[in-house]
Amino acid sequence: MTAENLYEAISEISSQYIEEADIRFINKSKIWKRVLTAAACLLLCFSFSVPALAAADNSIAYELLYFVSPAFAQKLKPVREICEDNGIKMEVIAANLEGDTVNILMAMQDMTGNRITASSDLMDSYSIYTPYNQTAGCNLEKFDSETGTALWAITIDQYESKLKPGDKITFSVSEILSKKEHTEMALESIVITDIREANNFAIDPQIRGCAGYYDENDIESTPLLFPDRTGYQLCDGVTLTGTGLVDGKLHIQVKYDDILNTDNHGYAYLKNSSGEIINYNYSVAFWADNKADSYEEYVFDIAYEELADCEVMGEFWTCNNAPIQGSWQVTFPISQ
Incomplete structure (x- = not known):
């Protein structure tokens, strides 16, 4: 399943499945870090237009509900920002702002080989830039072995200054560990x-x-x-x-x-x-x-x-x- 299929699967979740699904994912321990504040960041990537969310049944999406909260999946907003370097594609698939928390789904796929694995780790090489002081955690949630696509969940917890709809977030990665034992x-x-x-x-x-x-x-x-x-x-x-x-x-x-x-x-x-x-x-x-x-x-x-x-x-x-x-x-x- 490609990152595109992953996004489409999430966006096609039936409300019936959302209401009936159990929250069976395991909250893994996250490594938290302070979000970096920046007035402006260079946009190094390109974006795609996104169709409106559909309401068709999809068995792949139903499977994904075991890895993300059904309530969260229902509120996801499509993003579809893509960046590719060194043969690896990174895509921010979807995100939402709810109260004091920002939730983001991000996928990485090796376009040339099998360097991305179920044990891949971003180490401490990722950075999140927002207009305000916040903390964030990034956690590998799912790996699709057929296409070598890994899905990460990013959570931002906010302090006194809150992100508002329309505020921009910049997410960057400089190193990926692969094949951990x-x-x-x-x-x-x-x-x-x-x-x-x-x-x-x-x-x-x-x-x-x-x-x-x-x-x-x-x-x-x-x-x-x-x-x-x-x-x-x-x-x-x-x-x-x-x-x-x-x-x-x-x-x-x-x-x-x-x-x-x-x-x-x-x-x-x-x-x-x-x-x-x-x-x-x-x-x-x-x-x-x-x-x-x-x-x-x-x-x-x-x-x-x-x-x-x-x-x-x-x-x-x-x-x-x-x-x-x-x-x-x-x-x-x-x-x-």
């Missing part, structure tokens, strides 16, 4: 009962971020393990570089290779004999000396006596191919 595994190289108090710590680590439940005192007072330079490779692009007990807390350190170009990431967790999952309390990430690789240290505040009943697990997302470079940008007006 997902690995979930037991970290069998870690023997819980062999873990001892750590006594070798990183000196002045260049912290790049934190996650989980923590306060500033946790981060400032937490010694971080000195990375094992050889380590134990867990999967391509991910290496276990340290374990230890620090002030009664379990620390597990993992290195992710070349994160700015691969978006390699993941996390470690514990699972006890009953199958219960024990997540880390917080994590601290810091740069390797080469400023390309990143160490992430997962901290578990769990009694030592309970550790003996646990195994260490890991879940990782990796992509060790170079990102697809390009300049994709579309500008379009928003309507209610």
